[in-house]
Amino acid sequence: MSLVTSRTNLYLSYKRTDEMEKIVKQLQSLAEENDFTIVPSVEDANIIASIGGDNAFLQATRKTGFQQNCLYVGVSTDSLGFYTDFSVQDLKKMIHAMKNAEVEVRRYPILEVTVDNEKPFYCLNECSIRSNVIKTFVIDVFIDDLHFETFRGDGMIVSTPTGSTAYNMSVNGAVVDPTLPSLQVSEIASLNNNQYRTLGTSFLLGPNRTLTLKVVQDGNDHPIIGVDNEALSIRHAKQLKLRLADESIKVLKLKNNSFWEKVQRNFLSKPNS
Incomplete structure (x- = not known):
């Protein structure tokens, strides 16, 4: 079934630069020629298109509030990434794929992050907590109600x-199939001795688990908290609660471009192969 209907409203998310405006103008013209309506507001959209790379896609989902009634599509201005299946160098291919049922909708889990019982934040890639000074800090780690371990080190990453x-892979975390709803906990430079003992490896939690990170208040209790590619403006944090959100986002992907094909292309294929 074609995704182009009598009401296909397209919202474009991109960084406002002169170069990007030229690219977007081309996309707008092509979209309108193919029965898409460009809308200025997310509330009027069926499809949200991110123009840029994976970082632009992460920003688009966050800035548009992880819309549940829209499809997200990533359009790259450079090489294809994990969230961008289409390229500005071949926009006609994207339109053709959408009109001829060569795409499918995949659901990606979202991470819900609650800091000190305030309003939750959401992220698609990961949440990280790190020391803001050149000094290790201490975190008590709870899985549901179980005090699992006491961590001392540079920080921790919780990823979808x-x-x-x-970021998770850069600290030797595992690559996880996105059909497995889970969150992964990975350490950043942990210190293990007779006083502080951690598992020493990444571990996965199922979709119904809640992870609680309690920052030990020892004077180094102003950590940097990041959600995806943005730092939160929180000066003081005592506790983070992390879980998979009840909702997921719907992403428009090419049928012949699976997650594992992307892993192979980005990490195993030789350049220009």
């Missing part, structure tokens, strides 16, 4: 399956 190939 699609985020497992990002």
Whole structure:
């Protein structure tokens, strides 16, 4: 079934630069020629298109509030990433794929982050908590109501399956199939001795688990908290609660471009192969 209907409203999310405006103008013209309506407001959209790379896609989902009644599509201005299946160098291919049922909708889990019982934040890749000074800090780690371990080190990363190939992978976390709804907990430079003992490896939690990170108030209790590619403006944090959100986002992807094909292309294929 074609995704182009009598009401296909397209919202474009991109960084406002002169170069990007030229790219977007081309996309707007092509979209309108193919029965899409460009809308200025997210509330009027069926499809939200991110123009840029994976970072632009992360910003688009967050800035548009992880819309549940829209499809997200990533359009790259450079090489294809994990969230961008289409390229500005071949916009006609994207329109053709959408009109000829060569795409499918995949659901990606979202991470819900609550700091000190305030209003939750949401992220698609990961949440990280790190020391803001050149000094280790201490976190008590709880799985549901179980005090699991006491961590001392530079910080921790909690990632979704699609985020497992990002910051998480740089600290030797596992790559997780996005069809497995889970969150992964990975350490950043942990200190293990007779006083502080951690598992020493990444671990996965199922979709119904809640992870609680309690920052030990020892004078180094102003950590940097990041959600995806943005730092939160929180000066003091005592506790983070993390869980998979009840909702997920719907992403428009090419049928012949699976997650594992992307992993192979980005990490295993030789350049220009």
